[in-house]
Amino acid sequence: MTTLITGGAGYIGSHTVHALLDRGDAVVVLDNLSTGVRAQVGEKAAFVQGDVADTALVRETIAGHGVASVIHFAGSIVVPESVADPLSYYENNVVKSRALIQACVAAGIRNFIFSSTATVYAEDAPQPLAEGAPKAPISPYARSKLMTEWMLEDVSRAHDFRHTVLRYFNVAGADPQGRTGQSTPKATHLIKRAAMVALGRVPHLDIFGTDYPTPDGTGVRDYIHVSDLAAAHLLALDALRGGAGTTSYNCGYGRGLSVREVVAGVERVTGRPLPVREGPRRPGDPPTLVADPRRIKSELGWVPRHDGLDGIIRSAIAWERRFNT
Ligand code: UDP
Numbered sequence: 012m013t014t015l016i017t018g019g020a021g022y023i024g025s026h027t028v029h030a031l032l033d034r035g036d037a038v039v040v041l042d043n044l045s046t047g048v049r050a051q052v053g054e055k056a057a058f059v060q061g062d063v064a065d066t067a068l069v070r071e072t073i074a075g076h077g078v079a080s081v082i083h084f085a086g087s088i089v090v091p092e093s094v095a096d097p098l099s100y101y102e103n104n105v106v107k108s109r110a111l112i113q114a115c116v117a118a119g120i121r122n123f124i125f126s127s128t129a130t131v132y133a134e135d136a137p138q139p140l141a142e143g144a145p146k147a148p149i150s151p152y153a154r155s156k157l158m159t160e161w162m163l164e165d166v167s168r169a170h171d172f173r174h175t176v177l178r179y180f181n182v183a184g185a186d187p188q189g190r191t192g193q194s195t196p197k198a199t200h201l202i203k204r205a206a207m208v209a210l211g212r213v214p215h216l217d218i219f220g221t222d223y224p225t226p227d228g229t230g231v232r233d234y235i236h237v238s239d240l241a242a243a244h245l246l247a248l249d250a251l252r253g254g255a256g257t258t259s260y261n262c263g264y265g266r267g268l269s270v271r272e273v274v275a276g277v278e279r280v281t282g283r284p285l286p287v288r289e290g291p292r293r294p295g296d297p298p299t300l301v302a303d304p305r306r307i308k309s310e311l312g313w314v315p316r317h318d319g320l321d322g323i324i325r326s327a328i329a330w331e332r333r334f335n336t
Contacts, residue, residue, distance in 0.1 A: 020047025192330030263302025
């Protein structure tokens with residue numbers, strides 16, 4: 012029973028590929044390498060370079076590898092880019108997902124896992140965010156994810172097809188064995204940027220906003236180690252294989268950390284002060300995003316194993332050192 016991983020050469024996809032291979036699952040990766048890195052895919056995974064919208068290639072891959080389940084990571088993920096160029100986000104994330112889902116339905120795939128985002132929730136929804144909280148995505152990126160969620164919902168109703176939506180909070184860190192990590196050269200994420208500053212590759216970390224209605228005035232997020240997120244995909248896959256119905260899960264620890272707390276964490280790990288520059292808010296950033304992870308814990312038995320902030324930071328810095336040398 013092979014699993015097809017779209018975007019398996021990307022950040023979260025490659026961690027999930029390693030986790031599946033580690034437990035002996037058969038995996039085939041489909042990635043167009045537009046942002047993914049071939050070398051970060053485990054050697055035991057079959058690899059097909061191509062696009063998820065290439066229906067003939069998807070059907071051939073499913074038939075050729077005996078694929079029974081699909082985990083769909085491939086897509087565009089940069090919020091400001093989606094604001095500047097919405098149509099390419101609707102193309103990459105919605106139109107191409109539609110083509111992939113159609114090919115999956117035609118090929119008789121019944122289990123499908125989809126990468127979504129905490130930014131589908133309304134900004135004024137009560138925190139911590141439960142799965143049933145109101146949805147009101149703002150950016151084209153988040154809208155493209157919610158549109159695909161809706162498409163999947165309708166497909167699950169119409170066909171013999173079940174899916175799990177995983178809504179990611181702030182994913183950070185890297186594989187503890189150093190096999191993969193976040194390679195995006197233009198990364199804007201806080202812990203990735205902080206790791207770059209800690210290694211002297213960037214002169215200082217910008218703190219975007221110190222006047223938020225949060226305990227220390229800086230933005231609060233729920234940082235989840237990418238290996239714990241990968242583990243959530245394996246549990247969701249096992250549940251679908253075991254006959255579980257269509258559902259969605261928030262993936263976060265339920266713990267909010269401010270930008271200043273992350274900065275303090277980096278200083279603790281490196282033993283050195285981290286140069287920061289305080290500045291205005293970044294447009295579109297909500298004050299707080301924290302998950303209520305009770306559903307994934309109770310229904311899938313998900314247990315975080317890497318939830319210490321210092322460990323997340325340490326693994327991010329270790330990867331950054333390895334990646335750029
Ligand atoms: N942030 C920051 N400086 C940076 C990057 C991010 O102060 O260089 C803040 C950002 O305003 C937010 C938090 O860190 O409050 C997490 O931002 P990130 O870009 O990592 O993820 P997002 O929550 O935007 O998806």
